[in-house]
Amino acid sequence: MSNIFEELESEESIAPTIFKDKRPLDHRWLPDKLVHREDQIRQIAKYWVDVLGGVTPSNVTLYGKTGTGKTAASKFAREQLIDIARKKNVFVKVEYIRCTDYTTEYQVIAELCNRLGRDVPNRGWTKGEVVNAFREIFRPDVFGRKLHLIVILDEIDILLNKDGDGILYTLTRTGNVSVLCISNYLDFKNLIDSRVNSSLNDKEIVFPPYGANQLSDILSERAEVSFNENVLEDDVIPLCSAMAAKEEGDARYALDLLKNAGELAFDEDSDVVTIDHVRRAKDKIEHNKIIEIISTLPLQQQRVLEAILYLTKQKEEISSGKLYDAYTDISKKDAVTYRRIFDFIGELEMLGIISTNTISRGRAKGRTNIIKLQCDETLLETTLFTI
Numbered sequence: 001m002s003n004i005f006e007e008l009e010s011e012e013s014i015a016p017t018i019f020k021d022k023r024p025l026d027h028r029w030l031p032d033k034l035v036h037r038e039d040q041i042r043q044i045a046k047y048w049v050d051v052l053g054g055v056t057p058s059n060v061t062l063y064g065k066t067g068t069g070k071t072a073a074s075k076f077a078r079e080q081l082i083d084i085a086r087k088k089n090v091f092v093k094v095e096y097i098r099c100t101d102y103t104t105e106y107q108v109i110a111e112l113c114n115r116l117g118r119d120v121p122n123r124g125w126t127k128g129e130v131v132n133a134f135r136e137i138f139r140p141d142v143f144g145r146k147l148h149l150i151v152i153l154d155e156i157d158i159l160l161n162k163d164g165d166g167i168l169y170t171l172t173r174t175g176n177v178s179v180l181c182i183s184n185y186l187d188f189k190n191l192i193d194s195r196v197n198s199s200l201n202d203k204e205i206v207f208p209p210y211g212a213n214q215l216s217d218i219l220s221e222r223a224e225v226s227f228n229e230n231v232l233e234d235d236v237i238p239l240c241s242a243m244a245a246k247e248e249g250d251a252r253y254a255l256d257l258l259k260n261a262g263e264l265a266f267d268e269d270s271d272v273v274t275i276d277h278v279r280r281a282k283d284k285i286e287h288n289k290i291i292e293i294i295s296t297l298p299l300q301q302q303r304v305l306e307a308i309l310y311l312t313k314q315k316e317e318i319s320s321g322k323l324y325d326a327y328t329d330i331s332k333k334d335a336v337t338y339r340r341i342f343d344f345i346g347e348l349e350m351l352g353i354i355s356t357n358t359i360s361r362g363r364a365k366g367r368t369n370i371i372k373l374q375c376d377e378t379l380l381e382t383t384l385f386t387i
């Protein structure tokens with residue numbers, strides 16, 4: 001009996017399909033070369049090189065908007081340092097922590113202890129006990145050697161907002177430890193107390209948004225390892241790059257466009273990826289983003305959206321008053337106050353799902369906020385009623 005997988009595999013070996021290897025199009029893929037980020041990587045290395053001579057490196061902060069290569073550059077520098085340290089037999093560790101995974105000082109320190117071979121429970125100890133266990137790691141070992149540690153705190157804004165700057169205080173006040181913080185905000189230091197700020201030393205590296213040509217270079221490098229030859233039509237990479245340059249020079253978005261365009265072509269059994277695939281990939285990404293946003297909204301906000309959807313379908317002009325009535329009908333007993341609804345409206349507008357427009361109804365009646373849905377009705381309906 002023939003096997004369907006075998007058939008498919010042999011078909012692929014005759015006619016080259018779209019993809020050579022899809023893994024390089026994944027967000028977590030670390031390319032072995034980061035074009036247009038040589039300067040930033042060199043700057044990180046200039047600070048970190050001290051550790052090879054046994055000196056604790058300066059603390060560094062990387063800033064830049066989303067998709068500008070901060071995570072990639074820090075991981076790249078990390079691999080390079082680990083490689084040379086192994087060759088030179090230098091006692092250094094570089095630990096990467098994504099602060100969306102470890103959102104409190106306790107969790108970060110406990111995780112670092114565990115990675116460095118010092119067992120600490122995930123909860124139950126006092127913060128002081130965990131910090132003491134952490135500091136003990138830096139005592140000289142039997143050969144009199146002391147470990148050097150560099151901690152990369154990626155997406156640190158989340159941790160600072162939630163748990164304050166205690167983590168930076170602890171790390172910067174532990175000998176032999178230096179930190180590399182990664183933030184999306186240039187004013188990130190406003191969240192930090194001055195006593196911590198002074199030990200961060202102001203070593204800052206900025207990651208500017210990529211321009212269209214730079215994005216083209218990034219995509220071309222990636223396309224070479226992930227797509228088969230002559231599969232991408234000439235305008236595909238320039239179009240993905242131009243679209244992503246508009247989205248604040250976001251390389252992640254550029255790669256997403258290219259990957260999704262390739263997937264569409266693959267699904268349609270097309271031999272080539274065209275600019276039409278790219279355009280449709282853009283719609284698909286936006287579509288998925290809206291689904292993601294709506295399905296992760298808190299329940300009461302989803303109900304507000306449900307009320308907006310209901311009124312839109314009734315072809316009603318939606319004032320805040322009318323919206324509140326429709327919302328209380330849906331929520332019944334656990335409805336929140338009228339004041340809160342105003343906050344929700346603001347948040348939904350920020351997310352781009354609705355828009356508001358203030359109109360004047362003449363002197364007697366004053367001004368009213370008119371709310372309009374900004375996303376596709378059917379999409380909203382299916383998302384709201386299938387989560």
Ligand SMILES: Nc1ncnc2c1ncn2[C@@H]1O[C@H](COP(=O)(O)OP(=O)(O)OP(=O)(O)O)[C@@H](O)[C@H]1O
Pocket residue numbers: 026027028029030031033034035036037064065066067068069070071072073184207218251252255
């Ligand atoms: N110069 C580059 N060369 C090759 N690939 C790159 C380059 N810059 C970014 N990328 C790729 O683009 C994607 C986004 O980059 P990265 O995750 O480093 O962005 P980021 O600045 O950390 O964004 P965020 O602030 O959202 O975390 C990754 O898949 C990364 O590999």
Ligand SMILES: [Mg+2]
Pocket residue numbers: 070071072154
């Ligand atoms: Mg990142």
